[in-house]
Amino acid sequence: MKFFVQVMPREVLLDSEGRAVQELLQEKKFPVTSVRVGKWIEVQVDQDNEATAKKMVEDLAQKIFSNPLIETFKVFGDKT
């Protein structure tokens, strides 16, 4: 079973990477108003029960993939 985890910098905090990319694109006159850069993580899980598996991935996302102090995350299933 496969899951996808999206990790993004918390909205309220500075996204230094997004800012650098955004400013460069704007300097090159692309009509871009905002760029944010995060991470995309794919997790293959050896588990039959989808709910249990998802719970575990969410747990991993909370504790390991993201740092809740500075990041937020979303977990997507294979079908979504």
Next chain:
Amino acid sequence: MSRKTQVGVIRFPGTNCDQDVFSWVQREGLNAKWIWHRDSFSDQEFDLVILPGGFSYGDYLRSGALAAQSKAVESLISHVKKGRHVLGICNGFQILCEAKLLPGALVTNQSLRFQDDWVDVRVENTGPVCAKVEKSQKYKLPIAHKMGRFFAPADDLKKIQDSDQVWLRYEKNPNGSLDNIAGIWNAEKTVCALMPHPERASLEWMGSQDGKAFL
């Protein structure tokens, strides 16, 4: 009397070895001139353009990726088309790969950490740039990078090897670099780049003077 070699040194936002390289070029008796990343330059102006090390655009997205989009790099491409010379050091190497002026890419070190160290590199193939560097000789130079591990898909690597584009190999691989590669040439042997910093080994008190040969 031949005229002095004209060397352009590109400064991107976040380049931090710019002054070091500029002084090194001057100390070696060549004419140095700054190139600002937002400016174009003529393909007649410089004999050699150097891309110094540092963290252009903070190394964001990928090392060198954003700098490769700059106006100065557009001019650099014309400069290369005229057969003129380019040397990339550290971040300069990364930018040249991102700008497709050199094959391959530089990825995160095997240790996943920034590494500051001294290495020995052996010269595999020489060319018209850095012409004082001698084939089969060893040079002691410092490295300082987090994304210094050379990578290329198998086919590309084979091409690099077969066409004598490997410039320098580490004697002891510090970062997991493919085939111990520390520096490479383009196919035309007009563009070369290396991860170690020759400018940081160019005076007696620096711990090595082997870098002097690279200009």
Next chain:
Amino acid sequence: MIFSEKLKKYRMNQSEYDLAKKLVGRDLKEIEWPLFSALWSEHCSYKTSKNHLRKFSYRNSRTPNIDGENAGLVDLGNQERIVFKMESHNHPSFIEPFQGAATGVGGILRDIFTMGARPIALANYLCFGEPGADRMRDLIDGVVKGISSYGNCVGVPTVTGQTEFHPEYNKNILVNAMAVGLLTGDEKLALSRGQTAGSLVVYVGAKTGKDGVHGASMASESFGEDSEAKKPNVQIGDPFYEKLLIEACLEVIHQDLVLAIQDMGAAGLTSSSFEMASKSQMGLELRLDQVPIRDSSLTPEEILLSESQERMLLMCEPAKFDQIQKLFHRWGLEASILGKVIPEKLVKIYWHNELLTEIDPDLLVENAPRYDRAFEIPTRRLKIEKQNLNESQIKEKFLSFFAQPRFWNRSPIYRQYDQRVGTRTMKDATQSVAFLKLPSQRELAIAVGCRPEIFKQDVLLGSYDAVFYPALQMAIKGAKVLALTDCLNFGNPEKKDIMGEFALSVASIAEAAKVLDAPVISGNVSFYNETDQKGIPPTPAIGAVGLREAKTEIPSDQFQKENLKVYSLQIPFVTVESNSINIENLRKYLWQILLLGEKINFASSKMVGKGGTLWTLLQMSQDGVGITLQTQNIGQLCQEDFYRVIVAISPEQEKQFQELLKDGLFKNSFELLGTTKNNSFQITQNLKWNLQELRMKHKTSAQEVFGEFL
């Protein structure tokens, strides 16, 4: 909000509120609460420490008094001036180690370039708990990566440092960063005062967000159960922006476009604007709606308190603004006018044409409460027991060192720092003292000091040692210490014994600094390093800067050649017999060592430190050239002396060296230890090791934290 809750939110007590009310002459307006809260916090006002810090007032001809500025200055002559300071970022680093350490580096760099000096070196002083303690591995790894990522990217080499591991820091790690800047020729020293009425108030650098709102008052509190709830205070650093800011600020300063400049550090815009106004005895009009913001929901209070990184406040003549703006644009940065300087000594804060408050800046800056907290001077003294170990005891003790974090190899830490960017580094963190080449071809020495294990047992000795040890480390390399900075890390000052430790440390450091004629020119106090009522040992970290003018090669820490004669010289500072401390004596010995070094070229030199002579000899053998001991005096090989120096000299100079020693202070306290030899580490016929194996054992000693990265 009811009054008592408001006091709690703004971390003020009743008597502080009463004082504020009395000064203002009425109850505080809404917007004034955060102002008083921030500027009267321990962090900004030094309300507990100020009375003691006066002891650091000693200055000499090299160190002009520029107190109240962002960092101290040392004039090296030859048109070279050095600006330096050390600062703590302990609490933020414990909460989020990577960003905490990174922004600590960013902050101390801004203190340096805000004065117009180009940052040329970073150093750090770190105290961690036991590696096995809760979160500790992540803390160690995060802090080191934070320092590395910021310092490397911004292009300032990290050339030296000290890392301690001790259970006392399990819940309060210390992250102290030091930065050194250089002004050459007639480059202008920029100050935070000097603006005139009519000057513009200009904001430069990054936009303001909600980062670190209330950070300054948080740093003035102990950690407790609820530190989880304080999470949103994390500040995010961007070394890439800082690099641009350095270049742009140095250009506007050196082109003489600014009248005054200060970075926005703790308590952000509030502290920079009020302090600049108060120092110049001028007023300001400040339009908060003109502050560039990242987040449109920011309130005036949040704008005043935000600790968003990489921002500066400067004042300029109106005619110069266009040039400043053009220059910042060239570097991809913004410059915005927030208001202007007014002759009337009032800071007027506007929000969309509404005057939120007008207040005398001195009330917040100069009239903050001063606490003369009760203290009890600690009397505990280190009792030095003279060791007399036999061969098997030495063997056991020596081998036990390898497993202790205190003796771990630190190279996995400093090898993550770019030590050579800027091409000034002569001696890096593989050496006990870092050296940088100055444009005048003289050599600048940098070292840090403070050994917490001594403070545990003896605060007086620990404080002297924090100054003398780095000074001696410099002396044996031929450099004279010139000036000091400090970062005074202590527990809760409201406790009498902690306040006593602080008072004694400050007094003793000041005394030692004066004896060496090396003034303490800048520094920082970090109190409340306490969790669940348990404080750290007194840890006043010292950063020392020295100068070497000799034309000879700098002695290495390591043996570089075979057949050198290795001598040990004892400095009777604390004698085993009397356990008394003689600090005047120490100065004489320090001078004697400098003189010896001028006549004899030490090939290698090192101060005996942790683990005594034997461990020091192992460190000196790290390049593969070891030693065969000749001395029969092995009983004290593991004694941690105050102080002992080890030097290696060429056999040709041995006779002259001995004569010099016999004629001087060391006549009764020198000894030939042995001779350097490749791959040898031999104590006696029966006690010897394969040096290669010992080196490998030491090299891999920190693997449990850093993996196989060597």
